[in-house]
Amino acid sequence: MARIAVIGAGVGAMAAAARLAVAGHRVTVYERSSTYGGALGRFERDGFVFDTGPGLLRLPAVYRDLFVKTGKEPLESLVELAAVDPASHHLFADGTEVSLPNASRAGVMAALDAALGAGAGERWGAFLIRAREAWDRTRRPLLEEPLWPNWQVLAREPYPAPKQRRLLRSPRQAATLGEVAEWELGGGHLGALLECYALEYGLDPGTAPASAAVLPYMEQTFGSWYVRGGMRELARAVYERCLARRVEFVFDAEVARVREKDGRAAGVELADGTLVEADHVVCGADPRGLERMLPGRELWGPDTVRPAATARPSRFTVLLALRGARPADAAHRTVVHSPGATAEARAAFTGKHDEPPTVTVLRPDDPAVRPDDDHEAVTLTATVAPSGPVDWTDEALVRQYTDRLIAAAARAVPDLRERMLWHEPRTPVHIAQATGAGGGSVPAPSLAGAGATLLHPSNTTGLPGLYLAGGWAHPGGGLAHAGMTGALVAGLIVEGDDFRGSQ
Template sequence: MARIAVIGAGMGAMAAAARLAVAGHRVTVYERSASYGGSMGRFERDGFVFDTGPGLLHLPAVWRDLFVKTGKEPLEQCVRLVQVDPSSRHVFADGTEVSLPNASRAGIVTALESALGAGAGERWGEFLGRARDAWDRSRRPLLEEPLWADWGVLGRDPYPAPRRRRLLRPRQASTVCEVAAWELAEPRLAALLEGYALAYGLDPRHAPASAALLPYMEQTFGSWYVEGGMRELARAVYERCLARKVEFVFGAEVTRIVEKDGRAAGVELAGGTVAEADHVVAGAEAADLVGHELWRDGDVRPQQGVGSGQLPGRFTVLLALRGARPVSAVHRSVVHSPDAGAEAAAVFGGRTAERPTVTVLRPDDRRTRPDEEHEALTLSATVTGHGSAVDWTDASRREGYAELLIDAASTAVAGIRERLLWHETLTPAESGPLPAPALAGGGGRYLHPANSTRLPGLYLVGGHAHPGGGLAHVGMSGALVAGLIVEGADFRGSQ
């Protein structure tokens, strides 16, 4: 039985902790805040309850697998999953609207054909077929296996873009924007695809064509809501950890990773207390916690592939509304920017977009509101990160941008201002950066650091490590770290 210290109680870290405890190890989680869940937070006021992190679950099989592997009670016995149907409603700049059914390629094709005109649905269906090929080619190395030592082979894009004659010579789309312009060839379909990339923190102008995996994953495996809010999933994972005898120490900030005989040997806490361990799992960025270079020559390094520098973040507005939620209301609506290119240039150029793409979440969940005569709404947009270019602690900037999101949301929610009781804002200053999922292509610039490191005994887990950001991806990172510790160098990936 090994002693394992886990830094942070985020979702990936807890997924690793539960699996390691089941394998017979003694696991202690050190979390500097007062609670678990990382980005899976919750805000409550006056009987209204809001998620402050991800609002929907995609690829739930990742979390079902965790519960199967760590206990007798399956995921659905610990939380209630509700399939969201329609999966999303899209409002485009010209006023066109389309609602896409959940996990039905044929239904999506039909809906797009009806709303956007002849040929639109067919083109999207053909695009999803190519995205499926990219998924089949890259699923194992990007989600289910440790990052290959010869990771350079993942620099090749698995998306089978058709060859087309452009500027008198054959070319293939290599970026999201090129796929949108050359293959979809319809402004609203282009906005749909580019909106997916931006929502995951990717610049559609530069992100590789393999980002087609993101809409494919959602539209194939569906969108799910956890009754009571997504924070309930974090609670269920935390309780599974407790049931497996994982120990949590809250209010415990790790200031240094202790080394002995050339390997990680524990953690030092603020105040000087040292907790010895045989392995250390870092659910937070670990480079500043070691006294030397953490990466080998040729290793994938943090933030590789963020072409313009700073990682983007999420701007969120929580709305308390008077009046009942209409029966016809859709759980998720996306109000698209009239100029996706200008939006991306602003987000990844250190500016605030004048007309952002806004996602509106309005769950039909009595646990999110004080009574049936009120409604809780969440608005969000991908924005430039907090830093010298944009100071998101500035009150006037925060409120001005919140008003911008509310104005955009009024396109999808009638009478929103007349119903508004109050609102709260959350910015990248509080929530931090938005790590994107790992993607093949782009010369490997969209990969994340491997879960194992140059320092023996130190492992990385969560959105800043392989396979990157997103709830499904951090769940897989937990499985990979547990496999590497339990099985060692022989581990070849999750089954």
């Protein structure tokens, strides 16, 4: 039985802790805040309950596997998963609308034909076939296996873009998602639909690789799911599974240093001076913080993927408490599109925010998140630059951007301003406080192509015995990918060099 210290109580770190405890190890989690869950936070006021992180779950099989492998009670016996149908309602800048059914390719194609004209569904369906090929090529190495030693092969673009003849130039293949949107989907509404998937994950469609096509493929193939009571309930279920497996938690315990002995990780030192011995250390926090915890120690060799040198985009969220019942026909998720996602991304990611934002409006039909049926809890979210390039402590800026999100959402929620009781903005500063990520950055899933610049560091490091879990490690951000880090880290510790990936 090994002693294992886990830094951070995010869902990826807790997933690793539960699996390691089941394997017979003694696991203790040290969390600098007073609660678990990391990005899966919750805000409550006057009977209203809001998620402050991800609002939906994709690839629920990752968490079903976690609960099957760590106990007798399956996931669905502990939380109620509800398929979101329609998966999304889209409101474009010119007023055109389309609702896309959940996990139904044929239904999506029919809806696009009805809303955008004959042929739109066929064009989108042909795109999804190519996206499926990219998914099949990268699913194992980018989701289910440790990062390959020859990870450089993932720099190649896996998306099989058809060759396009552009004016008098030689035929070319789309290299970015923006080019896929323009060349293969013809721009317009279909292009805007594709680009919003990149923007949701903090990616610029103009620079994101064509392989980002796997993002809409995953959603439209495996569906979107909501956890009754809010996504925080998923974090609670994982936490309670850890407790049932005798994982120990120490809250308000910031790790100041990772201890090293005989060339390997040997425990942690807390900010209050407490020394903790361990045979393995799992870091579930932003790995850039390891430079502070291991000063002078090189963790990333010349042939390894290093943590991102600059802060990635973040999210700006507005929580709305509304009087009046939620209409029965309201979509759970509505995307109010900016006139141009690429222009918006380029402005937002540089900190200018001078383009209209694309706003996601979440309106769950869930009695647990509202005081009664005569009120409604609504969450608005937009992708923004992180704190640092933008001063998100500037109250005037926060008020201005809050108003921009509310103005956009008013297109989807009739009489929004008249119904509003109060609103609460949540900026990248709040995300940084909750997760410890620099600038409140939100990690995107790892993607192939783009010269391997969108990969995340391996779950192993240059210090034997020190491992990485959570959204900032391979295979990256998003609830499903972060959850997979738990399976990968546990496999690497338990099986060592024989581990070949999750089955």
